[in-house]
Amino acid sequence: MKFELTREQEQIKKAAHQLAEKEFPKYARDADQSEEWPRDLFDTVADQNFIAVTIPQEYGGPGLGNLENAIIMEQFSRVDGGLGVAMGATAFGSELLYKAGTEEQKETWLPKLASGDAISGAAISEANAGSDVASAKCSAEKDGDEWVLDGQKYWITNATIADFLVVLAQTDPEAEDRHDRHSVFLVETDREGVSSSKITGKLGIRASPTAEVILDNVRVPEENLVGERGMGFRYVMRFFNQTRIMVAAQGVGIAQGALDRSIAYAGQREQFGQAIANFQAIQFKLAEMETRIESARLLTHKAAWQADHGEPDASASSKAKWFAGETAVDCADEAVQIHGGSGYVDEMDVERFYRDAKITEIYEGTKEIHKLIIARDLLGMT
Ligand SMILES: Cc1cc2nc3c(=O)[nH]c(=O)nc-3n(C[C@H](O)[C@H](O)[C@H](O)COP(=O)(O)OP(=O)(O)OC[C@H]3O[C@@H](n4cnc5c(N)ncnc54)[C@H](O)[C@@H]3O)c2cc1C
Structure with missing residues (x-):
């Protein structure tokens, strides 16, 4: 059993630590007080290839593993916990897209997340569905070759800065097993009917934007279904x-x-x-x-x-x-x-x-x- 990191992992750790030590203190207190996500810092972190690090090389990312990602997240959060998540989770939801999404969805979005040209989020929780994820009520109904999403999501990290969200919605409310009732959709945030409002006054991680998301009769094409229907949970x-x-x-x-x-x-x-x-x-x-x-x-x-x-x-x-x-x-x-x-x-x-x-x-x-x-x-x- 080996407890040491590899040479490459040590180098990643050192580089992440140096980046955070040099850049984060300039933003940490201001971002905490203003509750503003610092885009300038994101550009710097993206320039140094420290965002969306698990996106595979075939989709333009560095293709690092979860261990390397954890090492980077630790080093970022060691300097500032709010900036750690604000910078380290700009591709939140991409993990699900990579595992379950179609080739077209991956080719469209993963390279943009890896380069810093897009930001994502995962809209799962609702005001009345937190720990009990399967009770999520946001609905998606089939209309021809489109799906119509309706409902409200709460506590959604990155929603106000995201280009798309992966959204958990109920497609099969009648399914006997409540774990078969949901599907996941890729929802671009510029679609008609999508709006988000920032939740302010958080105790901590105030550099990380959190929002309520309203989906008001949002139409997405069939191609935006992620993976199989009924497998969302x-x-x-x-x-x-x-x-x-x-x-x-x-x-x-x-x-x-x-x-x-x-x-x-x-x-x-x-x-x-x-x-x-x-x-x-x-x-x-x-x-x-x-x-x-x-x-x-x-x-x-x-x-x-x-x-x-x-x-x-x-x-x-x-x-x-x-x-x-x-x-x-x-x-x-x-x-x-x-x-x-x-x-x-x-x-x-x-x-x-x-x-x-x-x-x-x-x-x-x-x-x-x-x-x-x-x-x-x-x-x-x-
Ligand atoms: C800053 C922030 C960012 C977030 N980002 C996201 C995001 O990006 N996407 C997203 O989908 N969600 C996000 N969330 C939501 C987050 O995942 C939920 O807040 C969390 O899962 C808890 O759900 P809840 O707040 O509804 O609490 P509840 O589920 O209502 O829980 C309240 C209390 O009851 C306890 N409890 C509940 N059920 C049980 C049980 N069966 N047994 C014992 N105890 C129980 C809980 O442990 C807790 O102490 C975010 C939340 C915050 C605060």
Whole structure:
């Protein structure tokens, strides 16, 4: 068993870290305060080929694996958790398109995502359908050789900047098994009847745009159906098994960033005539943070490795996502504690880390849902 990254992976890690260290601090605080997605930064990140990195070479991408993607997401989020997802998830939904889409859909969109000429999102959740994805009500009815989509999606990352969304809609409400009722459609955002409005006032990851999407009698041709009719729920679950590994990597990055800043602060802050790093209470916090982060990183890399060597494993992804999310929240909390009063104001990065960390326990399945997935696997209930 080898625990080292390959030389190429080390180089990717170093380059991603250098890019984030050089560029992200210029935008992090402003983007957090203004809740604006920084397009200039996106152009820089795209120029350096650090977007949509898993798009295969045949479609114009670098064709990196999930492990390399996780390494990049960690390094980005280590500098800023909001910019990590704002830059690292601009092709969200492309994973589903790549696995289930038609050749024409892939040839049209994947090269544009890889070059930074297009942005995508995945519209699955609704105001009343979050953890219970199969209860999504947005409908799609066949009319000749077109489909007509109607409904509302909520919490959709990138919707206000996206060129297209992959949308989960009910095509077969009468199907006996509720998991056979949905299909996925590729919906270009400039189609008549598509509108989105930004959700403001988020606790964290404010650089990442989140929106409500209204689909008002939106007509798409039959060619926009992604994969097979009735398979939507299953495609989405498989998609999440892959993409939630990136949320785990975001959590590891936020936790590592919190630790980096805590070590630096503990070494320079003096109380009782000495650096607070000399106090065992502080040392224990640092030791616990480091150990949790290493555990979370190992789970994340293992889940990514599994996804790169076959199918993503649902239980492995859930273990990584739950544990890394909890680690991000714990470590950001301890980082604020180590910074004392200074950690409580936005002059210090750890205040933002504390707010950014929480989302990693919520989106792409809450931690409770991940524990259910792990338990069902243990009990043979899947
Ligand atoms: C910033 C942000 C970005 C997002 N981006 C996207 C996106 O791009 N695309 C998209 O489709 N969605 C997106 N989401 C939605 C996200 O995936 C959901 O918020 C998440 O899945 C939880 O659903 P919910 O908010 O409806 O909570 P609920 O499902 O209502 O859950 C509320 C609470 O009940 C618990 N709970 C629910 N069911 C169970 C159960 N069976 N057993 C035990 N506990 C349970 C949950 O764990 C949680 O604690 C985003 C959300 C946010 C906040």
